[in-house]
Amino acid sequence: MRNTASGSLKQGADLRAPGYANIFVLGDAGDLQPPQAVNADTQTRHLMTQLHSYFGGEPIKPYVFDPEKTQMALTIGRDRGTGQIGSWQPWSLLIWFLKGRHLGTNNAGEYAKGDAGTMGKAWPK
Numbered sequence: 189m190r191n192t193a194s195g196s197l198k199q200g201a202d203l204r205a206p207g208y209a210n211i212f213v214l215g216d217a218g219d220l221q222p223p224q225a226v227n228a229d230t231q232t233r234h235l236m237t238q239l240h241s242y243f244g245g246e247p248i249k250p251y252v253f254d255p256e257k258t259q260m261a262l263t264i265g266r267d268r269g270t271g272q273i274g275s276w277q278p279w280s281l282l283i284w285f286l287k288g289r290h291l292g293t294n295n296a297g298e299y300a301k302g303d304a305g306t307m308g309k310a311w312p313k
């Protein structure tokens with residue numbers, strides 16, 4: 189059940205633990221993508237949209253992602269940052285604006301209530 193190289197749990201294409209019909213693996217625990225909140229978020233969003241089919245006994249859609257796509261934002265001090273989105277290095281000011289200003293605390297209320305995920309984006313209904 190573990191990926192022997194990374195130590196993470198194996199994830200099938202539909203985010204199930206291979207060999208288990210009713211166990212799903214999401215986020216850092218899994219071996220599909222690097223351990224980043226952005227990946228945990230998209231995996232969770234995908235499964236949320238498939239739960240209706242799952243509980244109805246229907247097939248669920250595979251989780252599709254681009255393994256080459258890098259998306260990372262790092263703050264530096266109070267007002268600078270760096271990162272990578274695909275092949276683009278975002279401007280320091282943009283990283284500060286999107287992340288460094290609040291470090292997610294501006295969305296903490298919605299997050300704690302279960303109304304939103306990463307970057308305050310509402311969960312799919």
Ligand SMILES: Cc1cc2nc3c(=O)[nH]c(=O)nc-3n(C[C@H](O)[C@H](O)[C@H](O)COP(=O)(O)OP(=O)(O)OC[C@H]3O[C@@H](n4cnc5c(N)ncnc54)[C@H](O)[C@@H]3O)c2cc1C
Nearest residue numbers: 214215216217222223224225226227228259260261262263
């Ligand atoms: C300093 C730092 C900076 C980061 N910056 C970024 C960033 O800029 N961008 C980004 O995308 N990602 C970033 N990450 C990574 C991001 O935090 C993780 O990818 C994300 O939190 C993974 O979410 P998760 O729900 O899969 O796991 P986690 O957030 O680790 O949640 C797992 C939870 O399970 C709990 N748990 C563990 N074992 C048990 C048990 N036996 N019983 C019950 N509960 C248990 C843990 O306490 C934890 O609360 C950063 C991580 C760190 C440490």
